[in-house]
Amino acid sequence: MTRLVFVCGHAGTGKTTLAKRLAAPLAQATGEPLCLLDKDTLYGRYSAAVMGMLTGDPNDRDSxxxxxxxxxxxxxxxxxxxxxxxAMGVGAIVVGPLSREVRDRRLFDREWLRVGPEVAVSVVWVQTSEAAARERIERRANPGDAYKLSHWDEYRQRRFEPSDAQCDGLLIFDNTAPTNADFDALVRRIVADPAKNAD
Structure with missing residues (x-):
């Protein structure tokens, strides 16, 4: 069995930092090789070039x-x-906001994902307060966040938070001030309780 772990949440919640911290403990706990696939790393430069050509603003990721x-x-x-x-037997930790896909339950739909029952799917939703997220975004000073910060009222309306049935199967992780015990508990939850059923 291979493992597909989504680490999702809004900007400033600490998704990438969390995913990097999870990678080694998960590989050790499962004995399975894992790769880290971060949307910004894979596509950031390409999208910057495209947006720069189209609009003159290579840092636009929210218009x-x-x-x-x-x-x-x-x-x-x-x-x-x-x-x-x-397909090569290497699990993947996939990092990206994916809020629309979480809201619509697509990450639990194996047909949409195009993965079979041999893949253990886990979806981690990383959350923190809006104020903490904005503080982190400002502190990291990433040019890709400029549009968000200058259009914060518009952006904040897109800050979806799962509720009710949308939470079914989600591993919700509060990344405001997590302890080592919180990280260890999340690793155990991913290993022990992957979302195995398609909607």
Whole structure:
């Protein structure tokens, strides 16, 4: 069995840092090889070049133009890359906001994911307060966040938080001030309780 772990959440929640911290303990706990696939690492430079050519702003990752034309192809490529690794017996930790896919339950739909029952799927939703997320975004000073910060009221309306049935199967992780015990507990939950059923 190979493992597909999604680490999702809004900007500033600490998804990439968490995923990097999870990688070695998960590989050790399962005895399975894992790769880390971060959307920004895989597609950041490419999308910057495209947006720079189209709008003159290579740092735009939140405008309607980007969301309409580049968002979904980035995620499709991310999943294609994950599936190639899974086919070779290498698990994948996939990092990206994926809020729309969490909201619509697509990450639990094996037909949409195009993965079989031999793949253990886990979906981690990383959360922190809006104020903490904005503080982290400002502190990291990533040019790709400029549009978010200058259009914060617009962006914050897209800050979906799962509730009710949307939480079924989600491993929700509060990344505001986690302890080592919190990280260890998350590793155990991923190993012991992957979401195995398709919607």
């Amino acid at each position: 309607p133009l980007f969301l309409q034309h580049l968002r979904d192809p980035e995620y499709q490529g991310l999943l294609d890359t994950a599936r190639e690794n899974l």
